[in-house]
Amino acid sequence: MKDQRSKDFTRSDVKNSLGDCTGQGSDLQDLHRRKVETKLELLDAFGRGMSIVLPAPVEGGKEKGVASMVLPTPVEGGVLPAPVEGGKEKRQSFPPKTIFEAVAAAKLSVLGLESDGSMARVEEAGDREGNKEEETNCWPPEAVEGGRGGEGPSGGSGGGDGDGDGGRPDTPPQSPPPYMDQLPEDVLENVLQFLVCRRDRNAASLVCRSWYRAEAHTRRELFVGNCYAVSPARALRRFCGVRALVLKGRPRFTDLHPFPRNWGARFSPWLTALTTASPWLERVCLKRMTVSDADLALLAFSFPSFVDLTLIGCYGFGTPGLAVIAELCKNLRVLDLIENDVEDEDEDKAPVDWISRFPKTTTSLESLSFECVTCPVNFSALEALVARSPSLQRLRVNQNVSLGQLRRLMIRAPHLTHLGTGSFWPGIAEDLNAADLEQAFLASKSLICLSGFREVAPEYLLAVLPVCANLVSLNLSYAVITAELLKPVMLECHNLRTFWVLDTIGDEGLRTVAKACKNLHELRVFHYTDYSVSDAGLVAISNGCWKLQSILFFCQRMTNAALVTMSKNCPDLVVFRLCISDVHCPDHVTGESMDEGFGAIVMNCKKLTNLTVSGLLTDKVFEYIATYGKLVRTLSVEFAGNTDLSLKYVLEGCRRLQKLEIRNCPFGDAGLLSGIHQYYNMRFLWMASCELSLSGCKEVAQRMPNLVVEVIGDWLDLNSWSEHFDSCSEDLDSDEVDELYLYRSLEGPRNDAPPSVSIL
Numbered sequence: 208m209k210d211q212r213s214k215d216f217t218r219s220d221v222k223n224s225l226g227d228c229t230g231q232g233s234d235l236q237d238l239h240r241r242k243v244e245t246k247l248e249l250l251d252a253f254g255r256g257m258s259i260v261l262p263a264p265v266e267g268g269k270e271k272g273v274a275s276m277v278l279p280t281p282v283e284g285g286v287l288p289a290p291v292e293g294g295k296e297k298r299q300s301f302p303p304k305t306i307f308e309a310v311a312a313a314k315l316s317v318l319g320l321e322s323d324g325s326m327a328r329v330e331e332a333g334d335r336e337g338n339k340e341e342e343t344n345c346w347p348p349e350a351v352e353g354g355r356g357g358e359g360p361s362g363g364s365g366g367g368d369g370d371g372d373g374g375r376p377d378t379p380p381q382s383p384p385p386y387m388d389q390l391p392e393d394v395l396e397n398v399l400q401f402l403v404c405r406r407d408r409n410a411a412s413l414v415c416r417s418w419y420r421a422e423a424h425t426r427r428e429l430f431v432g433n434c435y436a437v438s439p440a441r442a443l444r445r446f447c448g449v450r451a452l453v454l455k456g457r458p459r460f461t462d463l464h465p466f467p468r469n470w471g472a473r474f475s476p477w478l479t480a481l482t483t484a485s486p487w488l489e490r491v492c493l494k495r496m497t498v499s500d501a502d503l504a505l506l507a508f509s510f511p512s513f514v515d516l517t518l519i520g521c522y523g524f525g526t527p528g529l530a531v532i533a534e535l536c537k538n539l540r541v542l543d544l545i546e547n548d549v550e551d552e553d554e555d556k557a558p559v560d561w562i563s564r565f566p567k568t569t570t571s572l573e574s575l576s577f578e579c580v581t582c583p584v585n586f587s588a589l590e591a592l593v594a595r596s597p598s599l600q601r602l603r604v605n606q607n608v609s610l611g612q613l614r615r616l617m618i619r620a621p622h623l624t625h626l627g628t629g630s631f632w633p634g635i636a637e638d639l640n641a642a643d644l645e646q647a648f649l650a651s652k653s654l655i656c657l658s659g660f661r662e663v664a665p666e667y668l669l670a671v672l673p674v675c676a677n678l679v680s681l682n683l684s685y686a687v688i689t690a691e692l693l694k695p696v697m698l699e700c701h702n703l704r705t706f707w708v709l710d711t712i713g714d715e716g717l718r719t720v721a722k723a724c725k726n727l728h729e730l731r732v733f734h735y736t737d738y739s740v741s742d743a744g745l746v747a748i749s750n751g752c753w754k755l756q757s758i759l760f761f762c763q764r765m766t767n768a769a770l771v772t773m774s775k776n777c778p779d780l781v782v783f784r785l786c787i788s789d790v791h792c793p794d795h796v797t798g799e800s801m802d803e804g805f806g807a808i809v810m811n812c813k814k815l816t817n818l819t820v821s822g823l824l825t826d827k828v829f830e831y832i833a834t835y836g837k838l839v840r841t842l843s844v845e846f847a848g849n850t851d852l853s854l855k856y857v858l859e860g861c862r863r864l865q866k867l868e869i870r871n872c873p874f875g876d877a878g879l880l881s882g883i884h885q886y887y888n889m890r891f892l893w894m895a896s897c898e899l900s901l902s903g904c905k906e907v908a909q910r911m912p913n914l915v916v917e918v919i920g921d922w923l924d925l926n927s928w929s930e931h932f933d934s935c936s937e938d939l940d941s942d943e944v945d946e947l948y949l950y951r952s953l954e955g956p957r958n959d960a961p962p963s964v965s966i967l
Contacts, residue, residue, distance in 0.1 A: 395421040405430050424448060431455065432890055434472055434496065435915065438954045439480035451490035451515075452481070458948070460843075460868045460893055461495065462520065467919065469961045473497045482509040490515035490541075497521070503528030507535035514571070515541040525551035526582065530561035537566055540598075543576040551582075558582040562589050572596040576603035578627050578659065583607040593619045600653075603627025606661040609634030610644065617647040626651070628659030631667065631686075641667050649673040658682035665692055675699035682707045684733050690716035697723045707731040710739040710761060717744035721751025728754055734761035734788065742769035742795075749776040757782035757817075764795040765822060770804030774811035783808055784819035790846045790871075793823040800824055806831035809839075819843040829853035833860020841866040854878030858885045869894045876903025879947075883907065886914055891950040899944040901967075907949065908967040915956050916967045919946040 399422050402408050412422040428451040431442065443449070456472025474496045481488055488510045498521045506513065513536050518524075526549070532542065551558055562584050565572075570592065577584070584607060593599060593616050600623060602616065608629040617623065633639045644667055648654070654674045663686045678700050683693075684707040693708075693716050700706075703724045708716070710732050717740060720727070730748060732740055742765050748755065749769075755777045765787055774780075785805075793800055801822040809815060809832050816838050820828065824847035832839065833856040840863050847853070854874045857864070858881055867889065875898035886892065886907070901918070908916040956966040 390417065392417060392421050392424075396425045400425045427451060428453065428490075433458075433950055433952075434477065435954070435957050436890075436950065436952050439477045440484075441953065443480050443484035447484065449485050450487060451492075452477070452485075452488065453492045453494075454496060455494045456496040457520075458866075458868075458891055458893060459495070460870075464870070464895065467961055467963045468522075470919075470964060471497070471957065471959050471961070473959065474502050475499070478502055478505055478509075486510065487512055489513060490517075492517040492519070493521055494519040495521065497523045498528075499523050500525060500528035500531075504531040507531045512538070514538050517541065517543040517545070518547050519543075519545045520547065522548035522550070525549055526559040526561045526580070527551065529580075530559045530564045533561050533564040538571050539565075540571050541574040542572070543574055543601075543603075544579050545576060547579045549580045549582075560585050560588065562592060565592050568595070570596045571598060573598050574601035574625075575599065576601065576627060578603045578605050578629070580605050581607075586612055590615060590619060596620070599623065601625035601656075603658060604629040606630040609637055610664065610667060611637045611639045614639070614644050614647045617651055621650045622653055623651055624653050625656040626654055626658070628657065630662045631660045632662040632664050633667070639667075641670055645670040645673060652677075654678070656680040660686040663688055663692075668692060669695060671696065672699055676701065678703055680705040684709060684731065687711050687735065689713075690719060694719050700724055701726075703727055705729040707733070709733050709735040711735050713739050714741060714744035714747065718747040718751075721747045724752060726754055727752040729757040729782075730755060731759040732761055733759075734786070737788065738763050742766045745769050746772050749773040753777060754779065756780060759784040759786075759819075761786045761788065763788050764792060765801065765804070766794045766796050767799065767801060767804035767807075768796070770801070771807040774807040778811055779814060780808070780812040781814050782817040783812065783815060784817065784843070785821060786819060787821040791823045792821075800828075802828040802831070806835075809835040813838075815839060817841040820847055821845055822847075825849050826853045826856070829856040830860075833857055836861055838863060840864060841868075843868040844872060845870045846872065848872050848874060851875055851878030851881065855881040858882035862888075864888075865890045867892045869897060871896045873898055876900055876906075879903050879907060883910060886911060886949065887951055889951070891948065893946075893948050895946045897947075899947055901942045901944060904944055904947055905967050913951060913953070913955070915950055915952045917948045917960070918944050918965045918967060919948060919963060920944070 395417065399408070399411060399418075402411060402422075402425075405428070408422055408426060412419045423445050424447070426446050427449060429442065429446050429449040430453045431437065432455050434454055434456050454474070454477060456474075457466065457470060460466075461470075472495060474493060482505070486509070489512050491506065491513075492515075496518075498518060503524055506516070516532060516536075516539070524547075529542075529544075529549075532539070565588075572592070575592075575596075584605065586608065589604075589608075590612075593602065599620050602620065602623055603625070604613065604616070604627055606629050608616075610628075610631055610633045612634065613628055613631075617626070648671055651674060655677055657671065657674070657678060657680070660683055665688075668688075672695070675696060676699055679702055681700060681703055682705075687709060688711060690712045693712050697703075697716075697719045700723060704726055706720065706724065706727060706729070708720075708731070712719075717732070720730070727748075730752070732744075740760075740762050742762070745760060745762070745765070746769050748758070749772050753776055756779055758777075758780065759782070762785070765785065770785075773783075787801075794804070801820075801824055805818075805820050805824070805828050809818070815836060818832070818836065818839055818841070820832075820843070826849045829848060829852075832842070836842075837860075839861050842857065842861070842864060844867075851874055853872070854869075855878055857867070858878075862885075864885065865888075869892075872894075874894065879894070879899060880903065882892070904916055904918055907914065960966055
């Protein structure tokens with residue numbers, strides 16, 4: 208065990224500490240003595256070996272048996288002790304589920320910890336843990352076999368100095384097992400390494416200080432939901448063994464709302480810290496970050512084991528950076544570029560042929576996606592790359608790849624499971640037979656996911672029919688097609704679970720989806736034209752797709768009755784995002800507000816965590832959300848509410864709220880200040896075109912020093928902020944804030960804000 212991770216104590220140290228509590232109250236002295244005696248018992252146990260009975264898994268209400276764990280002396284190389292059968296040690300791995308149920312799950316359930324949290328909250332909890340008394344556990348006496356003397360009931364030798372009696376009923380009470388925070392960290396780390404879910408890991412790190420340290424040392428994937436919530440140095444100092452980093456920058460509302468392009472979220476500070484702290488980095492996933500070609504070059508140079516790069520919604524890089532990644536990352540397995548803005552710095556020069564930079568030998572590529580790269584690619588190099596990539600399973604090409612070229616790629620890689628078709632349109636002077644394309648799809652028997660379709664040639668769409676029966680995901684969100692053209696395809700997609708489409712299919716197309724796709728879990732209907740889909744289509748989906756868990760629905764009009772029907776037919780909804788195009792649009796049948804419809808959604812859908820509301824809404828709907836939406840973590844609101852009471856309801860009632868996005872609502876300073884108690888628990892709050900003032904925003908910043916309050920607007924200038932603030936100090940209430948973005952941070956305000964952003 209490493210010295211810096213735990214302080215070893217000896218028997219003499221423990222005995223000497225018995226005198227430390229003299230002169231104090233008897234209760235405190237007894238408590239201290241009991242804890243010290245427990246440490247002595249732990250030393251004796253590890254000096255001779257102790258058998259601890261762990262509860263066995265229960266099936267059908269009956270215990271399958273008892274599993275025991277021997278703690279040998281010493282713990283060899285951190286290897287977990289094996290179960291004991293017949294008193295003999297078997298050198299085999301412990302089932303991870305048994306270990307966690309017996310140790311971690313039991314402790315968490317006793318403490319009542321919530322398996323949720325963020326890195327910032329875990330950091331703070333870990334710091335506070337040092338100032339607390341160590342918690343004690345109530346283990347039953349029968350949980351231990353083999354005491355200080357004699358032989359235990361399991362037949363294992365106790366090895367003590369006393370005269371044991373073999374565990375007969377008249378033996379004196381035996382010592383309890385060690386406290387949870389006294390387990391050897393090598394053993395604990397072997398247990399925690401089986402935890403994969405980051406929320407479970409966050410909960411485990413809150414148990415005690417030793418769990419906090421052990422969890423940090425065994426975490427291999429680090430997720431940071433806001434790149435400004437914690438400094439790179441602090442995060443990597445705690446999680447020193449990370450192999451993968453998932454990092455988010457700009458908040459998600461920037462996808463649809465105008466936002467300063469130079470706002471920040473640069474990857475370079477994190478990359479600089481990673482080069483020294485984590486030279487064994489293997490995987491990076493960036494979302495809405497600013498990434499330069501120099502960053503990609505440094506990434507490729509610094510990490511010889513790097514194998515996986517995923518960029519989602521990023522900008523700042525071009526084909527030169529991609530060329531360096533392709534050339535230097537010899538073992539690259541994943542290169543996914545999704546919805547990025549790929550632009551070369553020098554637009555006068557031709558794009559770099561980055562596809563040709565991949566190794567000329569057999570590659571390890573498993574996934575290659577470049578749909579967002581707008582420039583043409585060297586197709587000959589791409590075809591050769593696909594041919595020498597036997598492990599390639601996911602391939603998504605851009606719109607410059609013609610339908611005939613797509614067919615050639617499919618012949619080269621018939622084992623693909625995910626395919627992005629690009630344009631799905633034949634090239635100039637390309638004589639392509641639809642039957643030949645159908646044969647290529649017929650040979651792709653492993654295909655389960657189809658996307659692309661940037662342009663659809665109707666005469667070739669039916670060529671995908673041979674793979675429709677196996678599809679679990681179909682993305683037609685770029686294809687402008689009608690219900691008539693969609694119908695023969697959808698009637699074959701009986702196993703479809705995820706479907707994205709434009710509203711051009713109309714209500715009739717949604718009826719076809721509801722008829723054919725009974726296993727549908729996620730549906731997204733994006734806006735393209737007006738008056739295409741309505742409440743009738745939503746009702747049809749709810750009547751046919753009872754397993755639906757997530758829906759994004761753009762429409763022109765809606766009714767409360769349709770939402771009530773949806774809530775009753777699809778009670779397992781986790782994500783419900785309804786975007787009504789018309790501002791303050793009421794129920795188009797009754798003319799009433801949409802309060803009752805959204806109220807039914809939060810009442811009947813008990814698992815709801817992500818909610819978007821729109822239409823004519825009053826304060827009443829926010830009272831419904833606060834009362835029934837106890838699991839809501841993300842809430843988006845636009846053109847809704849009457850008064851600040853709406854915001855007050857949400858901030859006081861939705862205790863698990865993490866992300867709150869508000870636009871064009873009559874909420875002012877009173878509503879903003881009503882959430883003072885909640886903002887430290889949230890990831891961010893964004894308000895635009897509301898009724899906020901500078902004084903209200905400044906008051907939040909003063910009362911919550913660990914909260915970063917950013918005011919965004921074209922008139923703001925960091926160099927003249929103090930002068931502007933002084934000139935407005937006499938009448939701050941009249942200065943409206945157009946856009947507010949606040950978020951929690953362990954590091955305080957950032958130092959890379961552009962002139963259009965002022966941090967209060």
